[in-house]
Amino acid sequence: MKDNNDMPGHLARRFQQIAVAVFLAEVEDAGFDLTPVQYAALATIKANPGLDQVTLAGLIAYDRTTITGVIDRLVQKGLAERRASSRDRRARELDITDEGRRTLRKITPAVESAQRIMLQGLSAKEGAELMRLLRKAIAAGNDLSRAPMRDSPA
Amino acid sequence: MKDNNDMPGHLARRFQQIAVAVFLAEVEDAGFDLTPVQYAALATIKANPGLDQVTLAGLIAYDRTTITGVIDRLVQKGLAERRASSRDRRARELDITDEGRRTLRKITPAVESAQRIMLQGLSAKEGAELMRLLRKAIAAGNDLSRAPMRDSPA
DNA sequence: TACTGATAGTCAGCATACTGAGCAATATCG
DNA sequence: CGATATTGCTCAGTATGCTGACTATCAGTA
Numbered sequence: 001m002k003d004n005n006d007m008p009g010h011l012a013r014r015f016q017q018i019a020v021a022v023f024l025a026e027v028e029d030a031g032f033d034l035t036p037v038q039y040a041a042l043a044t045i046k047a048n049p050g051l052d053q054v055t056l057a058g059l060i061a062y063d064r065t066t067i068t069g070v071i072d073r074l075v076q077k078g079l080a081e082r083r084a085s086s087r088d089r090r091a092r093e094l095d096i097t098d099e100g101r102r103t104l105r106k107i108t109p110a111v112e113s114a115q116r117i118m119l120q121g122l123s124a125k126e127g128a129e130l131m132r133l134l135r136k137a138i139a140a141g142n143d144l145s146r147a148p149m150r151d152s153p154a
Numbered sequence: 155m156k157d158n159n160d161m162p163g164h165l166a167r168r169f170q171q172i173a174v175a176v177f178l179a180e181v182e183d184a185g186f187d188l189t190p191v192q193y194a195a196l197a198t199i200k201a202n203p204g205l206d207q208v209t210l211a212g213l214i215a216y217d218r219t220t221i222t223g224v225i226d227r228l229v230q231k232g233l234a235e236r237r238a239s240s241r242d243r244r245a246r247e248l249d250i251t252d253e254g255r256r257t258l259r260k261i262t263p264a265v266e267s268a269q270r271i272m273l274q275g276l277s278a279k280e281g282a283e284l285m286r287l288l289r290k291a292i293a294a295g296n297d298l299s300r301a302p303m304r305d306s307p308a
Numbered sequence: 309t310a311c312t313g314a315t316a317g318t319c320a321g322c323a324t325a326c327t328g329a330g331c332a333a334t335a336t337c338g
Numbered sequence: 339c340g341a342t343a344t345t346g347c348t349c350a351g352t353a354t355g356c357t358g359a360c361t362a363t364c365a366g367t368a
Contacts, residue, residue, distance in 0.1 A: 121294020
């Protein structure tokens, strides 16, 4: 009789559930209101100024229909800008605002703290091994979800 | 400059994303329409006949507000039954139907196949180690989410 | 250049997850 | 026994994620 705890899928769900809760708690303690998804998007926009939504989605493996709402909320909070591209009138170019840059800078300690807390039950070596195995499993399964990771076309 | 791929939280999200996609694809190929969440709930109801919703939620670490909708859908599909408890008029007792039992039995190969596919990039030893590390990290962080795992009161 | 196919983005709809609030019923304790 | 606290469940609201469909635009080709 296979228990739920023998199912990698169930363990994945539980670990992610804890990871999100820890992230939100640390970030809120630091005085900010940003979800893990919003954080990843904002950090990626900062690292790739002027990128379009599909490219952003590919870099962080979000579905393109999900990213629309995420960006809506970043724009509404004044952390990012969305404007029409001059080269391709279908596309929107994304950029981080000064406010977004400030937020990213100030939020970093909380984000790093969250990453430590979600691995708190593991030794440093075990934590590194967990991340290695996750990366390896993810690489092998990358194309199995609707929103695979895609390198920047540049 | 920390990359997203150095964040355990981001890796957790990606792995779970792939796990869900693989599960849904395998189950659909087998001719069924059941989500990972619905499957876990149904299997746990079968293993604990007559349990109430809070106990079920604790066993699989779902939020109690989430489980309401999940059970709604199981009941609507004719796979589970929800009826008032005679001992505690606040509580609802849950049971699996014959149809639910049949579905669980027929769906098992697809579920097992899905668990294999989501670990396909790892050796057997690595897969086991990944699961061990996930269980350990989850145990240490259990109380950090709103819906921690809880053993059956019985 | 006109046609065809592909691409960027959005939208409606559904299923998790969570926050916070509320109702009904039970448990506890003075 | 009666006041209070707790518990089981539900609901409204928000944020991912996904499927599938649609519009606008672009790219390639006959």
